[in-house]
Amino acid sequence: MKKRWSFIILVMIICLIGGCSHAKEEPLIQDKYRNYYEIFVYSFCDSNGDGIGDLNGVTSKLDYLVDLGIDGIWLTPIMPSDTTHKYNVEDYMAVDSTFGTMEDFDRLMEECNKRGINVILDLVVNHTSTKHPWYLKALDEVKAGKPGKYADYYSFVQNEEEKNSLDDEGGYHSAGIGNYMYEYAFTDNMAALNLENKEVVTEINNIAKYWLDKGVAGFRLDAVRHYCFDQAKSINFLKEFYKYCQTINPEVYMVGEVFSSGSMIETFYETDIDSYFNFMFAKADGRITSNLRGRAGADFVQSLYKWQERISKVKANYIDANFLSNHDTDRYFGVIGKDNIKQKMAASMYLMMPGNSFTYYGEEIGMLGSGHDANKRAPMVWSTESDEEMTTPIPESDNIPTIEKGVKEQEKEKDSLFAFYKKALHIRQQNPEIARGRIEPIELEDKQMGAYTTIYNDSKVIIIHNLGDQTKTITLDTSTYDYSKIQDSLLTGNEKATLKGSEITLPPMSTVILK
Template identity: 25%
Template sequence: MISNFYHDPALDTRLSSSKELDIRLKLPKEATQAELWIWNKVKWEQLGIEQIPLTRWAETEELAYYRTVWMSMEPRVRYLQYTFKFQLGGRIQWLNADGLHDTPERPVKGAFEFPYGGDRDAVHVPDWIKDRVWYQIFPERFCNGDRENDPVDTVPWGTPPTRDNTMGGDLQGIIDKLDYLSQLGINAIYLNPIFKAKSNHKYDTLDYFAIDPQFGSIEDLRRLTELCHRRGIRVVLDLVINHCGYDHPYFQDVVQNGEKSPYRDWFYVHEYPVALSDSKYDSVWYYQWMPKIKTSNPQVKQYVFDIVSFWQKETGIDGWRVDVADEVELSFLRELNSHVKQINHNAIIIAEIWHDAKSLIMSGGVDSAMNYDMRSIMFDYVLDQSITIEQFHARLTRYAHRYAAAELNQMYNLLGSHDTERIMTRSGDRVDHLLLLIAMQYMLPGNPALYYGDELGFVGENDPGCRACMKWDDRYEYQPLWVYLRNWNRMKTSNAALQKGRLELQLAASENLYAIKRIDGERQAVAVFNFSNEAKELSLIGTVFGLSIEQFQKASFPYQIPEDRIAAGHFVLLLNDPL
């Protein structure tokens, strides 16, 4: 079928840098010896045609997936034409923009084209992001470091969380626990909103230029950022610009003055006079207390630019997580990202999005995304068994094929957050399932992200149950899950294959074995997961996945058995570049 031969230059060719082009291709599973033929259409007589073997990094029941990263010898990628050559059914075949051909002359005439790679067209990859381990902090529940700023209605620390109660967490509390984060191996933190607001979650912003008094002051944020940077920890804040609080002064001006308000076009108002009702104005998820902001308004754009400029310049933070990013105009996100990088070219924007983030990332609107998409794939198989292992492999492969390698390496890979049930609860208290999920989270390209308390096995249903107070004692280093995650964190921050290695996925369906490989030159990290009901010998694993087991060392993790086999429902991690 022609659909099994697929390459769309708009989707499958991506400028990784000014000199690198990430090129991806799908072919029928039976195809072999796939090559990229690429040349400069202006200088092809002098430079010739390059013939580059493509890497077959995954295959499913019907398709083979290929990719390569081509490096230009010129200062930038320009004036390129290319075509694909492969063998199928004993014949040489060519694929170009016009379709399939069996003679070389036609593919050259109808070649795919890449005219020019501009500076802003390339994937922006800050040097610091490749080896990050993220830790999400819900400030109100992490640590109370300054009781003087506690609200008058603060309840005792550890009280069961509700949607309304406050327990006194603040910025000083985070500062007090930086040694803990360093011991765990954390080198990037993302803070839920800290600007002035009414609620305990602070997503109903009242003042974008002030720290909420119950969290501290701008001086506290400056000190937090400075102390984090001394430890090699990056700091990202939540930016809630899709909506604000109902009591924000600008929206209240609209409520009080109606069509005469200078801010009437800052919001999506349908009917005057404005009252507290989702039928009168657009709000996030029809929640009337959070009116939606019109980011297409030039005045609003400048207002948001002023917000990010102020906090980046005044405190030195390293970027933003944009709340509900898929509801914000894409054109505005591109402008915002450009503005953020004018202040600091190494600052990043992470999108909150619960589905495919390709359009946001490819457009340059954001640099990374909260990877709920990948999380869903893993949960559907490992936790719910709602799909077969073949379907799991096919979905994971399609997910990885959508992105350039550089884009995958920037993803924010999470298992839980303030908007989900705790991962221990979601796992049904099955620690073996949780360990498999964590291993996948760290093996797949991107940056693993922990939600505070998950390293201690916190349980809790969705909001508010997932927002309990952090438990502080001196025995965390003896908790197996904490040690397990610390080991993975050390691996991620020291092993080049896990940071930037190319991805290979392999399924041995008859044995219910699955392999995730990361390869960086001669360095390899391979995790083999045994989803069967019986132990598997390492010798069998070497055979089905083409591994020379003797060239690897087994990483030492809690819960793994020492014999040369993998127990049912467990995994083994093989390294040829051990710690």
């Protein structure tokens, strides 16, 4: 018996010395559902003091992310490029030297795997940099008067009649060779690829295989509605691309960006891709903002339910991609204001929605930024008392509002926005019904209240939001709705939520989870 206890004590000591805290923390369920965190690499964490965020900086913050409740990372483009955002790729199978090396990437993947963190890469296949070898070879062909293989990778025209009718985010620019013009996307240093060309499709498939073989869980697909002039061809390309990636990893996860109307997002779900970002609920003009400002809890739930039913008819097993803001939009807490209560309630609303959550770096500490894109991609504030690990602002930045407390300061405060995010994200992890279930609204007389059930594998939770500015008590029959306790709560003040029999009391601007 003494030997047995000696052995147990020895194992405990070894674990403490060896750092068992870094052991892989398995999610409750191994599937495509995750709490994702978007990292704009340039601005996230500087590991070597050059003022630029890098992959080693990301690796150094993995334990921070796990503690926050994150089990998925979306890395904005890391491939070589002459911009800070890297959306004009010069080489699809390399790492930009300012971010590190491929060995640094491999180490990041290894450390993520230890912690059960899935990594998805931003894959930009709508266009390349005008410095990409494909484009340079295309120019050589055009200059020689023999447009061939690489010229066909792009779209070159010589007169107005040949142009496609592009939207306001693209156009044609002189190639500097006679009358030749090339189609571009967003800015003239981004030459649009011809995704109807089978050789281009093969190139893109090879790129995807390269990164999937390195262990990434999937991709965030940029600007998918711009892929082809004919939308049906864009949808077909995505269908085939997804099928190809599934041959490499049957569990590959993809989320697409359709920065447009709900009807277009709905249409793109025909591609069978897992997720599209839910722009209908995000940003300054989304449902979360309007319902939060209008204290319309019931309207919020009805909107959520109608969206679910609408998309489910196109793709029954879709995974919504919920967010407040990202690198292209004004930071959300500049939209909703510095009101800490509204900040927390907005977070509660989107983090309790079914699907995957996507938290933009710095959102958890209330970072601000609007106007020029560079302002929305400001340095992560690790501390307001020290510049250690912080990056320098992107040169084009012209207005970066300050926040009073960074990560270091907010980690110490139990009522901080960081603490609220941490609790909400862990609630999602501990209650798989929230992300994976389909909602059924619960009708309440008080329209400032929004309530719904969500069921997964015969297990149910009830989520109730009080968007009002007063404490409210409602009655929900325990036998009808099959619950026995307050599983958890998200509170914006000091008052607690209570359950007495079938009477639930919610403080103002709060959320309860019943089970």
